[in-house]
Amino acid sequence: MKHPIPDHNPMRAQFRAQATQAPQHFLCQIEAGIATVTLNRPERKNPLTFDSYGELRDWFRALPYATDVRAVVLRGAGDNFCSGGDVHEIIGPLTRMTMPELLAFTRMTGDVVKAMRACPQPIVAAIDGVCAGAGAMLALASDLRLGTPRSKTAFLFTRVGLAGADMGACALLPRVIGQGRASELLFTGRAMTAQEGLSWGFFNDLHDPDALPQAAHALAAELASGPTFAHGMTKTMLHQEWNMGLDQAIEAEAQAQAICMQTQDFRRAFEAFAAKQRPIFEGD
Numbered sequence: 001m002k003h004p005i006p007d008h009n010p011m012r013a014q015f016r017a018q019a020t021q022a023p024q025h026f027l028c029q030i031e032a033g034i035a036t037v038t039l040n041r042p043e044r045k046n047p048l049t050f051d052s053y054g055e056l057r058d059w060f061r062a063l064p065y066a067t068d069v070r071a072v073v074l075r076g077a078g079d080n081f082c083s084g085g086d087v088h089e090i091i092g093p094l095t096r097m098t099m100p101e102l103l104a105f106t107r108m109t110g111d112v113v114k115a116m117r118a119c120p121q122p123i124v125a126a127i128d129g130v131c132a133g134a135g136a137m138l139a140l141a142s143d144l145r146l147g148t149p150r151s152k153t154a155f156l157f158t159r160v161g162l163a164g165a166d167m168g169a170c171a172l173l174p175r176v177i178g179q180g181r182a183s184e185l186l187f188t189g190r191a192m193t194a195q196e197g198l199s200w201g202f203f204n205d206l207h208d209p210d211a212l213p214q215a216a217h218a219l220a221a222e223l224a225s226g227p228t229f230a231h232g233m234t235k236t237m238l239h240q241e242w243n244m245g246l247d248q249a250i251e252a253e254a255q256a257q258a259i260c261m262q263t264q265d266f267r268r269a270f271e272a273f274a275a276k277q278r279p280i281f282e283g284d
Helices: 050-065 087-094 099-118 134-141 156-160 169-177 179-188 194-200 209-224 228-243 246-260 264-274
Strands: 027-031 034-039 071-076 123-127 130-132 144-147 152-154 191-193
Touching: 034 050, 034 209, 050 087, 050 099, 071 134, 071 209, 099 134, 123 134, 123 209, 130 134, 134 152, 134 169, 144 194, 144 209, 156 179, 169 179, 191 194, 209 228, 228 246, 228 264
Parallel strands: 034 071, 071 123, 123 144, 130 152
Antiparallel strands: 027 034, 152 191
């Protein structure tokens, strides 16, 4: 982990921390404010295990306090993003669990999505190859998604005899691609092609596989160099306003914007504009 962003205010630093603990079940590199999280089991298309679920949940839960992370890139090692829950290490054991144990597991997987949506940092998912099951939900829980022409995204829960309602799929997917398209994918479990994903709004853009890591990093760098407190407010409003009427949403945004007007980044932007310079944001 390199180049943490300094915090020169000793009072503020008492309440904030850096994401310094190295994870054991995925890779994480932090440099210049960008955390690159890599699911690292390429020989099996990067499946998730009980341990990696729990560690991802805890890592994303800690991000609101991480001053050294301004944006996140989520990717898979090799030629695939994530094939979902490991068949042998998760699905097999699930068939032998009691109902309380099963509920504890499904709540844990949902908590990963909750933590991703709750952290203030924007998350850019770099999706190549297979993106299936819980892997598709990690992509869906991200804020922005870049794919490749060979990306195949499948919410294949019905293929293993389960409901399409998993980890928030029935709430998140219709909001991204529409109710009818989401219904088709969740009922059938079929793979959404890269071109479908782009035209339906699931992907923000497609890149050649070799160019995908650089494109995702460049997008994350652009976000990390921006007014990150304000970015966090935008993410919060995008999430919370799903449950608001228009009048309530407008009032919430009025309050959010008034808070942002108290930041030093807002002052920096004005001073840079007056001086005909590009603002340098510091996230406070």
